[in-house]
Amino acid sequence: xxxxxxxxxxxxxxxxxxxxxxxxxxxxxxxxxxxxxxxxxxxxxxxxxxxxxxxxxxxxxxxxxxxxxxxxxxxxxxxxxxxxxxxxxxxxxxxxxxxxxxxxxxxxxxxxxxxxxxxxxxxxxxxxxxxxxxxxxxxxxxxxxxxxxxxxxxxxxxxxxxxxx
Numbered sequence: 001x002x003x004x005x006x007x008x009x010x011x012x013x014x015x016x017x018x019x020x021x022x023x024x025x026x027x028x029x030x031x032x033x034x035x036x037x038x039x040x041x042x043x044x045x046x047x048x049x050x051x052x053x054x055x056x057x058x059x060x061x062x063x064x065x066x067x068x069x070x071x072x073x074x075x076x077x078x079x080x081x082x083x084x085x086x087x088x089x090x091x092x093x094x095x096x097x098x099x100x101x102x103x104x105x106x107x108x109x110x111x112x113x114x115x116x117x118x119x120x121x122x123x124x125x126x127x128x129x130x131x132x133x134x135x136x137x138x139x140x141x142x143x144x145x146x147x148x149x150x151x152x153x154x155x156x157x158x159x160x161x162x163x164x165x
Contacts, residue, residue, distance in 0.1 A: 005107050007083070007164040009100035010114055016095050017153040018145065020125045022134065023089035024101075027052035029120075031082070031102070034113040035067075040074035043112055050104075052082055058107075071108075078108030092125060103164050111161045124152050 010031070016022070030049040036042065048067060056068045059077045068079040086103035104111065116136035123130050127147035134141050134154070142153040 005105065006110070007103050008106050008111050009086075009103045009162045009164045010111070010159060011098040011100050011162055012090055012157060012159050013096060013098045014090060014157040015155040016090075016092055016125075017155065018125045018148070018150055019092065019152055019154060020123045020128070021089040021091040022120055022122045022154060024087065025119050025121055025132070026084075026087060030117070031104075032115040032117055033067075033111055034115075035078070035080075035109040036112045037071040037074060037076060037078060038108055038110055039076040040071060042071055042073040044072075047115060050080065050082065052084055065107075067109075076108055080107065080109055081105040098158075098160060100162065100164075114159050114161075116157060116159075122152070122154065124148065126150075 030051045032047045032049055035044050050067045055064045058065050058068055058079050065079040065081045070077055083103045083105055088101050090099055090101055118135040120134035120136055121132050122134045124145045127145055129145055129147055131143055136157055139157045140155045145152050
């Protein structure tokens with residue numbers, strides 16, 4: 001890895017009620033991220049949507065990345081890639097523990113914040129019913145499983161970033 005290249009994992013923790021697993025609907029799923037330039041420390045105040053379905057060429061023209069932009073302050077070229085094979089569901093076994101669900105290969109940027117929105121799916125624990133349009137923007141989600149006649153939900157969702165070696 002180069003000096004400015006880092007692998008950063010996004011971990012989530014949630015309370016699952018009668019839910020077997022939650023996962024992102026790839027490849028269109030958007031990760032909403034706030035970034036900071038590692039060269040000058042300038043932090044963006046806007047959300048950047050990053051998805052596997054959008055690919056850009058880096059400035060060298062040699063690599064495809066999922067986000068590329070120049071820092072507004074120091075004009076350094078920064079980019080990041082989603083490491084597709086690291087995308088994991090959050091399962092009942094992970095309930096109330098932090099688990100890495102995706103790793104980003106960051107070049108010149110640091111991840112500052114992440115916002116959950118729509119594009120998630122949830123699988124009910126007892127019936128196996130798939131809820132395909134889960135929106136986590138309120139940090140919780142509740143629905144009714146018709147097959148089992150019970151409430152299902154995702155609560156207290158939190159995130160943190162970890163450095164991956």
